[in-house]
Amino acid sequence: MKNRRVIVTERIAEEGLELLRAELDVDYRDGISRAELLDIIGEYDALIVRSVTKVNEELVSRGTRLKMVGRAGNGIDNIDVDACTRRGIIVANTPDSNTISAAEQTIALLLSSVRHTAEANAFLKGGNWDRKPFRGVELYGKTVGIVGLGRIGSMVATRLRSFGCRIIAYDPYISDERFERFGAEKKNTLEELLREADIITVHTPKNEETYGMIGERELAMCKDGVRVVNCARGGIINEKALVDALRSGKVASAGLDVFDEEPAYNNPLFEFKNVVVTPHLGADTVEAQRRVGVNIAEQVIMGLKGELVPNVVNLPTVLREELETLRPYIDLARAMGSMYYQMEKAPVDRVELGFSGEIANQETGLLTIAFLTGLLSGVMSEKINYVNARIKAEERGIKVFEKKEDKKLKGYVNLITARIFNHEHNLEIAGTLTGGGRPYIVEINGFDTDLYPRGIVVLAENDDRPGVIGPFTTALGEAGINISMMRVSSKDGVNMMAVSVDSNVDDATLARLRSVSGVRKVRVLRFK
Secondary structure, three states, X not given: OOOOEEEEOOOOOHHHHHHHHHHOEEEEOOOOOHHHHHHHHHHOXXXXXXXXXXXXXXXXXXXXXXXXXXXXXXXXXXXXXXXHHHOOXXXXXXXXXXXXXXXXXXXXXXXXXXXXHHHXXXXXXXXXXXXXXXXXXXXXXXXXXXXXXXXXXXXXXXXXXXXXXXXXXXXXXXXXXXXXXXXXXXXXXXXXXXXXXXXXXXXXXXXXXXXXXXXXXXXXXXXXXXXEEEOOOOOOEOHHHHHHHHHHOOEEEEEEOOOOOOXXXXXXXXXXXXXXXXXXXXXXXXXXXXXXXXXXXXXXXXXXXXXXXXXXXXXXXXXXHHHXXXXXXXHHHHHHHHHHHHHOOOOOOEEEEEEEEHHHHOOOHHHHHHHHHHHHHOOOXXXXXXXXHHHHHHHOOOEEEEEEEOOOEOOEOEEEEEEEXXXXXXXXXXXXXXXXXXXXXXXXXXEEEEEOOOEEEEEEEEEOOOOOHHHHHHHHHHOOOOEEEEEEEEEOOEEEEEEEEOOOOOHHHHHHHHHOOOEEEEEEEEEO
16 A cells, blocks of 8 residues: 555654555645645645644645544544544544543542642742642542543543543443443533532533533533632633633632633633643543544555445444454345446435344444445445435435344344335345344345455346246346356246356347346446
8 A cells, every 4th residue: 555645744643654654655744834734634634633733624625535533642623523424534533542531631630630739849949938828728528520421521520530530421422331330420411510510620622512602601600619620622712701600709620621712822711820730731642642543544544445434423323342243244235225327227316224133233334334335335426435325315305214222134134125116116035144244235116135245247137937047147148248157936827047257248148138038127236
C-alpha cells in the first residue's frame, strides 16, 4: 500500500507513526497552515487529525482522493461527519484509548477543587503558611450526579464508589442494566439529578442536544454550594451561567478541563480562586497518547485496505469482537444485494430485510448497509461504500425496512431474507452461513438452491421436463466453460438451475443458452 498517502496534521505518538510508515506513504505535518492544507489535501487518501484541524465541507470537497479521516481522540466536533458521509469518506475515532486518563483527570480535578489543592499549592510556594483559607470538604457520603454514563462516566462512577459516594446518573440512551452494573441510581430527568446532587460531573458528547444543557435555569435548580466538574467538552455547562453562579455562591467550586473556546485565554472563569482549570489535559497521559496513536494508525490502515473498521463514527457502532462475528454475514448481505440489478432492470421502490435466529440479536444495521452497498455499487457512477450507501438509497427514493425475530425460520439457525420491490413485482432472496461460516444463497423466489456467491454463476429457469438440462450443459461444455457446481430445484412445473462456472460466459454463449428449447430465462451473476 506504499502508493497510498496519509497526511497527519497534528501530533500523535511515534509508535503510531511507525505503524503507518510500515504500510503507507506518510506526510507528518504537525502545525500545517490551513491554506497549505487546503492546497495539498487532494493528494492524500487519508487524513489524521486531533482537535485543532477543521475537517469541514471546504476541506473534504478538495480531498478528492480522501477515503478516510481518522480522529486521534474521542470527540469529533471539529469534523463535519455529514459532509464526509455524503462523499463516502470513513470517519473513525479512538473512543476507548483515553477513557482511563479522562476518568482519572475528572477525579483529580474534583479532589483538587473540593480540597483547594491548587490554590493552597500556590499560596505555600509564595512563602505563606496558613490552613484556615483552605478548609475543604470530604467526598465521603456526598451524592455525585453523573450526566452521561458511557465509557468515561461509568469509570468515574466506579472510582467514586470507592470514596463512599452515593452515585446517581442521568443518561436517556443507556440501559437500566448498565446503571445497575456501575452502582448508579437512575434518574429519569436531568432536573431530578440536579436537585439531588452535591457534586455534578458531565460526560456527554458535544452536540445540539447537549450544548448548553446546564445553564442558568439548571444551575438555579441545584443545591446551594453545589460543585461541578467538566472534563467532557466545553460549552456543555454554559460558561456565563457558571460565572454568575460562582459569584453568587450557588456553586462552591468547579474543576474544568475544557472550555467553549479553545485555546482559552483571559476566560472570566480564570478569575475565581475556587475554580481549578487545566488546558484540556483529559487524554494527555503517556499511556493514553500511545494507545490513541497506535489505535488510529491501525484503523486507517484497515480502512485503506478496504476492511471494516471498528469505531467508525458514520456507521452503526460495532465493537471489534462483534465485527468478527458479523463479518461473514456482512459478506453474505452484500452478495445478496448485488443480485438484484443482475436479475432485474426496474428501479427499486422498497427493500424489506429480515433477520432471523441468533443474528437478530446482533447489530443488524451494518448488514442492512452492506446489502444496500451491494445493491447500488453496480448501477451508480458515484463511489458507493458502507458509509454513504444508506444516504444514496434515500436519494433514489428507496424505502428500507428491517424486521428481526430471534427464532429459527425455515429450520435455519440464522437466516437473512430480502424482498426487493419494484413497480411491477418483487424479488425474494434468502441466505445463511454453513457451519464453517461459508455464505450461501438458499432461496430465490421460492426456489430452493445452494448458491455459493463467488465467481460466476449462470442462473436459468426452464420447463421441468426431459431434454432441457442436457443440451444446456452441453452448450456450456462446447464453449469451453467448465461447470464447478450445479443445483436444480423445481416449483410449479418450472426448474431453476444455478450453475457455477470457472470462466466468463460471453454474449454468443449466452445467446446459445437462451435458444435451448424449454429455457425461459438466463442470467449471469458475477460475485466478488
